[in-house]
Amino acid sequence: MRYALLICTDETTDLAMSPAEAETQFAGYMKFGEDMTKRGVLTGGERLRPSTDATTVQVRNGEVVTSDGPFAETKEQIGGFYLVDCKDLDEAIEIAAKIPGARVGSIEVRPVWEM
């Protein structure tokens, strides 16, 4: 089964981090990436720039409507994601719990809709 693990964190906490804290967090993500690659479950993933850099696009009546910011103004925003290919939901949950962001924010586990 393939899953997207969406990392949802409070951006204001992320921005308020000291350089040392940011360093530790970065190291945590690097280690997660290495571990999961070795395990053979990681198939992709990216860190995303904060929602202040986001642009939302809609097409209504044939017209492109562009606005500044994320599509939903919530406290927690998607700050990155991984794509994993693993056995079942239990394994996906176990992997999600190892993402450093799980300790401060939430990981949404979404099965990929296979076509």
Next chain:
Amino acid sequence: MTGTAAPSGDVEAAVVAAFHSDWGRVVATLIRVTGDWDLAEESAQDAFARALERWPGDGIPRNPGAWLTTTARNRALDRLRRATTGAAKLEEVAVNARSDASGDSGDGGDAAEDEFADSGVEDDRLRLIFTCCHPALAREAQVALTLRTLAGLTTAEIARAFLVPEPTMAQRLVRAKHKIRNAGIPYRVPPAYLLPERTGAVLAVLYLLFNEGYSATAGAELVRVGLCAEAIRLARTLVALMPDEPEVIGLLALLLLQDARRTARVDPAGDLIPLEEQDRSRWDGDSIAEGLDRLDAALRRAQPGPYQVQAAIAACHATARRANDTDWAEIAALYGELVRMVPSPVVELNRAVAVGMAEGPEAGLRLVDALDDSGALAGYHLLPATRADLLRRLGRATDAAVAYRAALFLAATDAERRYLTRRLAEMAVAG
């Protein structure tokens, strides 16, 4: 086969008995073999319908569970054969059926019956209950799925039991089954490192089922009362499947000890009778005896847990011949232990009641007032109701009346309001 025709009354009784004991097994096995929850349920239904047709002429099989499982599996194969898209699935099911070594002859032969007991079928029910209670499913979906697949209640019955419209319940079940498939929830007993956490969810579902039934009192709610029996039946199954888990045994003990009081706790009008006013001769002695035995068996393993402690509290009540004989000091100590295991303001409130009985209303009132100040139980009618009872026992009728009025304002059911109104009237007389 036994081979001799059976009277239709016997057959109906046998099918009903088999339904209670084997529905869950048949569905659990069929889900494993086909991987399709809907097909499993439909095939199980077919098998029971077929039993009603066949058993009057063929006789009741020696092992009805094996007969039903084999028949259901064959029905599943038939259904897949008829479906144009079923080819790959059919192959898979046929392979699974062969490796099971019990899916050979037509409508269930002797060979199948002999294999039944030790073919891993027991594990299927355990797989099923853990999958139904997977934490990725909402609690209400866990409950509904458990009742439908394991206990065999119809969607209409479950809807009535939980007071929701049938289409709502049907949709809840469909969504839960879709999530199991689409999100890849595994059909298995969780590995050891997940077991404590996952077992907790299973026990919570069974206890919730029981409480839904237990809180139902009047005749109109008879369907809900049936939930108590289902919860006990499922808890028994779980004990048989996990005989070394003291908390599982503790839950069964708790259910039995509480259920023993069920008929004595309501009056003919459907109003709740408080524990100290119940006619203890109406408590079910067999149920208490079994509950106490189970509790002993659990406690001997020396791994205490919240269900065992709650069962021990229920045992203190069950073994007191008169209300005045109740060992309130022991109950207060047990609630103290429970608060340490599962910190919760509701448990604190129960401890305050026990302390109020063991050490006097003054001591209880101090604990209740501390809880009141914390605000943790704001809006919960039993907080002012408990306060009112303690004040009444201290002879402070005016203060008690104020607290009864506060409780009355918050009470949710008519029965609770009638009880509080009665107490309030007593205060008016006393004051």
